[in-house]
Amino acid sequence: MERRRLYGVIAQFESPGDLLAAAQRAYAEGYRKMDAYTPMPIHGLAEAIGFRRNYLPLLVLIGGLFGCGAAYLMLWSIETIIYPLNVGGKPFNSWPAFIPITFETTVLFAALAAVFGMLALNGLPMPYHPVFNVPSFALASNDRFFLCIEAKDPKFDYEATRKFLESQHSREVSDVEL
Amino acid sequence: MEAEQRQDPGAAAVAATRAGEVPVIGPGHTYASVTGKISEIVLTTKTPRGWIIGFAISFLLTMMLLFTIASLLVKGVGLWGINIPVGWGFDIINFVWWIGIGHAGTLISAILLLLRQEWRTSINRFAEAMTLFAVACAGLYPLMHMGRPWLGYWLLPYPNTMGTWPQPRSPLVWDVFAVSTYATVSLLFWFVGLIPDLATLRDRTKSRPLRVVYGMLSMGWRGSAIHWQRYETAYLLLAGLATPLVVSVHTVVSFDFAIGIIPGWHTTVFPPYFVAGAIFAGFAMVLTLAIPLRKFYRLEDFITMRHIDNMGKILLATGLIVGYGYLMETFMAWYSGSQYEQYMISNRMNGPYQGYYWALIFCNILTPQLLWFSRFRRNLLALWLISLVVGVGMWLERFVIIVVSLHRDFLPSSWGMYHGTKYDWSMYIGTIGFFLALMFLFIRVLPMISIFEMRTLVPEPDGKAKH
Numbered sequence: 001m002e003r004r005r006l007y008g009v010i011a012q013f014e015s016p017g018d019l020l021a022a023a024q025r026a027y028a029e030g031y032r033k034m035d036a037y038t039p040m041p042i043h044g045l046a047e048a049i050g051f052r053r054n055y056l057p058l059l060v061l062i063g064g065l066f067g068c069g070a071a072y073l074m075l076w077s078i079e080t081i082i083y084p085l086n087v088g089g090k091p092f093n094s095w096p097a098f099i100p101i102t103f104e105t106t107v108l109f110a111a112l113a114a115v116f117g118m119l120a121l122n123g124l125p126m127p128y129h130p131v132f133n134v135p136s137f138a139l140a141s142n143d144r145f146f147l148c149i150e151a152k153d154p155k156f157d158y159e160a161t162r163k164f165l166e167s168q169h170s171r172e173v174s175d176v177e178l
Numbered sequence: 179m180e181a182e183q184r185q186d187p188g189a190a191a192v193a194a195t196r197a198g199e200v201p202v203i204g205p206g207h208t209y210a211s212v213t214g215k216i217s218e219i220v221l222t223t224k225t226p227r228g229w230i231i232g233f234a235i236s237f238l239l240t241m242m243l244l245f246t247i248a249s250l251l252v253k254g255v256g257l258w259g260i261n262i263p264v265g266w267g268f269d270i271i272n273f274v275w276w277i278g279i280g281h282a283g284t285l286i287s288a289i290l291l292l293l294r295q296e297w298r299t300s301i302n303r304f305a306e307a308m309t310l311f312a313v314a315c316a317g318l319y320p321l322m323h324m325g326r327p328w329l330g331y332w333l334l335p336y337p338n339t340m341g342t343w344p345q346p347r348s349p350l351v352w353d354v355f356a357v358s359t360y361a362t363v364s365l366l367f368w369f370v371g372l373i374p375d376l377a378t379l380r381d382r383t384k385s386r387p388l389r390v391v392y393g394m395l396s397m398g399w400r401g402s403a404i405h406w407q408r409y410e411t412a413y414l415l416l417a418g419l420a421t422p423l424v425v426s427v428h429t430v431v432s433f434d435f436a437i438g439i440i441p442g443w444h445t446t447v448f449p450p451y452f453v454a455g456a457i458f459a460g461f462a463m464v465l466t467l468a469i470p471l472r473k474f475y476r477l478e479d480f481i482t483m484r485h486i487d488n489m490g491k492i493l494l495a496t497g498l499i500v501g502y503g504y505l506m507e508t509f510m511a512w513y514s515g516s517q518y519e520q521y522m523i524s525n526r527m528n529g530p531y532q533g534y535y536w537a538l539i540f541c542n543i544l545t546p547q548l549l550w551f552s553r554f555r556r557n558l559l560a561l562w563l564i565s566l567v568v569g570v571g572m573w574l575e576r577f578v579i580i581v582v583s584l585h586r587d588f589l590p591s592s593w594g595m596y597h598g599t600k601y602d603w604s605m606y607i608g609t610i611g612f613f614l615a616l617m618f619l620f621i622r623v624l625p626m627i628s629i630f631e632m633r634t635l636v637p638e639p640d641g642k643a644k645h
Binding site for chain 2: 117
């Protein structure tokens with residue numbers, strides 16, 4: 001068989017349990033550059049393939065704090081410096097009246113950070129990815145579960161890795177071309 | 179194995195069965211059958227005749243809305259029945275009504291998610307769409323009420339040549355921020371929920387143009403485990419953010435009234451009572467839409483009697499909170515000792531608009547009491563009719579609060595009567611048509627039930643590995 005440039009080797013599983021077991025064994029074998037593809041979230045799978053640092057909550061916190069600070073600063077500066085209006089002798093910096101807008105803006109920026117942060121960290125939008133070259137990969141959004149060990153993994157060896165994946169109760173193992 | 183105990187997507191369904199309740203998904207479903215059944219509704223090339231007729235009718239009503247808006251722009255808001263003393267009429271009634279309806283969508287998708295109510299899964303998607311379209315309809319009213327909607331950006335604080343700024347101590351300015359944040363966050367929440375399902379449609383469609391469209395919308399989603407991890411974090415955080423947001427939005431809407439000094443508006447019970455009323459009206463609308471959809475698209479396996487029953491219970495519970503609100507309004511009017519407050523209540527009950535008040539009590543307080551009986555909660559036709567009655571009742575509630583409070587305030591010399599004109603009615607019915615037209619389009623081109631979340635309710639198949 002002609003060996004073209006490889007992205008990795010991908011195995012297909014029928015159940016989330018099989019995939020999770022295979023991912024844990026692959027990690028135990030020493031594979032690090034791998035990814036699993038599933039039609040729905042599977043708890044514990046990201047940890048099984050070695051994903052540790054989720055920066056998203058931090059991003060959302062920063063977004064929320066930014067929205068909160070920016071909104072209060074805006075309201076404070078409008079009311080005290082830019083356009084002070086004496087309403088019934090109440091203080092210009094009447095903070096209780098600023099809470100609703102500050103709160104809404106906090107939520108707005110935190111939500112924007114959650115969505116765009118998630119997309120950015122995930123590298124989306126990404127219309128092309130090598131795994132899409134595998135014909136049966138369309139089932140990854142339906143009822144099949146995939147584990148792909150990438151060629152750039154230091155431990156990757158075409159024959160051995162293929163054999164390893166075939167031994168993991170997989171349904172089929174295919175090459176992922178670049 | 180420890181890890182296997184941690185992940186068990188079927189746990190929800192199993193737990194539900196164990197509790198002796200109807201499961202949240204019909205028996206015998208697999209990942210593929212769930213995917214196939216929901217995506218088929220969208221990907222079929224045969225548009226059902228009922229859909230065409232329904233869309234045609236709602237499209238005609240949308241045209242009527244556009245005609246009304248065009249007339250309004252040409253002639254001005256004088257076409258509406260509003261005048262002094264009733265400066266807020268159908269426009270604000272319908273604004274509050276629509277915003278309230280939207281709230282059930284956020285409640286189902288966010289609050290019930292945080293409370294781990296698995297049964298929300300099959301109704302959250304179209305409830306979120308309902309939120310979005312209801313907010314779009316709501317937004318039209320203040321925009322048109324401005325008279326010169328092309329100057330709507332004056333509502334936002336920005337440095338301008340007029341040298342003026344909005345007054346951020348006014349609830350009306352809070353409303354601008356609350357409603358625009360609510361619309362944005364609802365859109366984000368809905369779209370994020372759609373991404374994995376758009377990828378499913380991309381992979382399943384046989385038409386190349388559709389694959390391109392769904393492919394672009396799904397942004398190349400490939401279901402990577404690491405992506406799912408961040409996705410779930412984002413979804414959970416959005417739910418956590420949307421929960422206080424939805425409460426704050428209707429609170430701010432109620433501030434529009436409660437901060438004013440008009441008898442009947444100046445009430446501290448308004449924020450919680452408005453939020454409960456919003457959820458009450460919204461669940462009524464979810465039932466109004468879900469019952470025919472379920473029957474028409476044969477979704478009995480996904481929207482089970484348990485869903486219907488639970489929604490009936492929520493309708494009853496929120497209806498009782500609203501009833502408490504009415505009771506407190508009346509009690510406080512008497513207890514305040516203020517003659518204006520007391521007159522306001524007696525005018526509601528015995529004044530020229532008394533029919534509206536008693537119809538409201540009938541629709542919102544008496545009718546939902548039927549839901550104490552499971553015979554009514556499980557009778558689809560009865561429940562559907564109750565949901566319609568509640569929808570009407572919540573509209574009457576806003577009419578009573580807004581018009582009946584405004585038409586007779588402190589000085590009898592400034593009293594007056596208000597009636598909606600035909601333009602008020604055509605705008606109201608037109609937005610209902612617009613809302614339904616958007617709903618029809620939505621169920622035709624996007625999956626109305628979240629496919630990936632339904633997969634998590636399917637019991638896990640036996641794998642090849644020996645556990």
